[in-house]
Amino acid sequence: MTQASQAPKSAIKLYQLVLANARSMSPFVWRVNYALAHKSLPVETVSLGFTEIASVCGGRFKTVPIIEDGATAVGDSWDIVDYLERTYPSRPLFATPGEYASARFFDAWFTTEVLRRMFGTCALNIHDSARPEDRAYFRSSREARLKTTLEAFVAERQARLPQLREALSPLRQHLARYPFIGGEAPNYADYIALGAFLWVASVCDVPLLAADDSLAPWLDRGFDLYGGIGRDARMKALMG
């Protein structure tokens, strides 16, 4: 085995999904973006609309994020993170196998209890904010999966908002004790959650959190990380 190198030969290309206003809008791209920043790896972002994903890397990937690192292309956010940890082991995202397993559990919890409800709040907003040429594809692919129209899917979203806010309760308890989900320093669980809030902030026209939500200081700290890469997504859009 050759020793893993500590820096890529040139910037890692990160394909991201954009809306009509060029704002980045995938929670999974955001977490990879944070992972690259955590590891201080150079990145070059390439913007795609929904219908352009199949046009890169020979159509191998159906979703973003995708990275290209020299001749290597990797899709799926966990596969990308695994690749980055293996190839560039310095500034690890996971110091131990136990930390890795706990981030996997966090992702299972967050996806089931929070991310799914976020999508139920802003699915139609995503459609309406997508590039005009992407809207028909977004609608037909999502409606086939949801087995209903986007309009019907989000119809009760105001009434369901308390469930979403309630689902964040374990996070509030934890962040009453620590500045970050990872403890004194942010870890990949922070990036998973911050990326999802950035996604919502980029499209949603309903304030996801109450104006006095105790998650606000953590969101502020998180959006400030790494030179404020999350800052442009306007915290204001999240809070009632």
Added chain:
Amino acid sequence: MTQASQAPKSAIKLYQLVLANARSMSPFVWRVNYALAHKSLPVETVSLGFTEIASVCGGRFKTVPIIEDGATAVGDSWDIVDYLERTYPSRPLFATPGEYASARFFDAWFTTEVLRRMFGTCALNIHDSARPEDRAYFRSSREARLKTTLEAFVAERQARLPQLREALSPLRQHLARYPFIGGEAPNYADYIALGAFLWVASVCDVPLLAADDSLAPWLDRGFDLYGGIGRDARMKALMG
């Protein structure tokens, strides 16, 4: 600072709560029991009924677990675990601060989404299984907190069972990937969850999980740990 010693001078005394049938029934005692076993520390268990807790350690503690290690008495399961890690650092429960923080998050999630619902299922069973002399105290202290009778509190428990089973969904997803919550090896998150299932198994007359619940292999592995200290709590009691 003196170097922490690696073994106690004599067995650590662990006060546990017991029912009329002498079965141990506190999820918080169980997690400490597992923590002591994980660290291979010698333990001597002392059984108490609810109304006897005030009679030990000069009445300093209102709840179990309590440990006595020589002249040092510690209550509260997290304080105990912190004490054990500090005093007996070998075989750590948490290899890194990140692992510790993630166990704290797991506890916040599990307590909010699962443990609370478990209590809503078996609160009256606990009363009925307690030592006769403990029942009036258990009823009055819990009813004051719940602001209703134990009977009213559990009246809808069958109808609420699907919510409890659904709340375990992130755990099922995680354990489809790993043998333990901690990954390849059990960690304190496993002990938190196993201890709660053992508590339920010791009292509950409703099967908490469906007979084909995919959590079963993990429960089996967990109850087998450390010479099967959890084994006597009868897995059968949990499964429909």
